[in-house]
Amino acid sequence: MGKTTREIVGEKVDAIIEELNKTLADEWLAYMQYTLAASLVTAPQVEKELKEIAAEELEHAEELTARIVQLGGKPLVDPKQFYEKTNCGYEVPTEDNIKVLKDAISAEGCAIEAYDKVSKLTKDSDPVTYQLMLHILEEEEEHEEKFETLLEYLSRCQKTG
Numbered sequence: 001m002g003k004t005t006r007e008i009v010g011e012k013v014d015a016i017i018e019e020l021n022k023t024l025a026d027e028w029l030a031y032m033q034y035t036l037a038a039s040l041v042t043a044p045q046v047e048k049e050l051k052e053i054a055a056e057e058l059e060h061a062e063e064l065t066a067r068i069v070q071l072g073g074k075p076l077v078d079p080k081q082f083y084e085k086t087n088c089g090y091e092v093p094t095e096d097n098i099k100v101l102k103d104a105i106s107a108e109g110c111a112i113e114a115y116d117k118v119s120k121l122t123k124d125s126d127p128v129t130y131q132l133m134l135h136i137l138e139e140e141e142e143h144e145e146k147f148e149t150l151l152e153y154l155s156r157c158q159k160t161g
């Protein structure tokens with residue numbers, strides 16, 4: 001629990017921890033949503049993409065947890081809290097490839113907005129969290145684009161097939 005880190009970050013530290021916990025809830029829910037969806041969908045490309053991206057959401061959860069601890073905060077450890085704190089919610093997965101992809105695109109769009117918000121909150125007060133926000137934001141933007149590309153491809157296949 002970094003005493004000096006807390007001092008450097010200053011008065012915003014508790015507000016930053018609160019926001020990081022909200023995004024932590026989002027990451028766990030996205031990880032669950034994509035992992036469970038991967039075992040239900042019928043298209044192998046969708047399954048593969050969901051699994052790869054779920055692995056990155058799990059990494060994000062680990063990175064956020066580590067930073068919350070460094071800031072002297074308590075990371076969420078009870079799944080009940082995920083629903084209470086989440087910005088982006090949870091869509092129950094189905095076997096419908098198109099719906100799963102649309103739900104994933106919504107989740108990524110929400111995550112991009114959340115990390116953009118926390119990056120602005122930390123920009124001048126907490127450079128280490130700011131760097132982490134930019135790193136995660138970059139990956140969320142990639143996720144959104146990958147899911148969009150796959151949705152376009154599948155939609156085209158359905159029309160022509």
Ligand SMILES: [Fe+2]
Pocket residue numbers: 027030056057060111136140
């Ligand atoms: Fe993520």
Ligand SMILES: [Fe+2]
Pocket residue numbers: 030053057108111139140143144
């Ligand atoms: Fe993502």
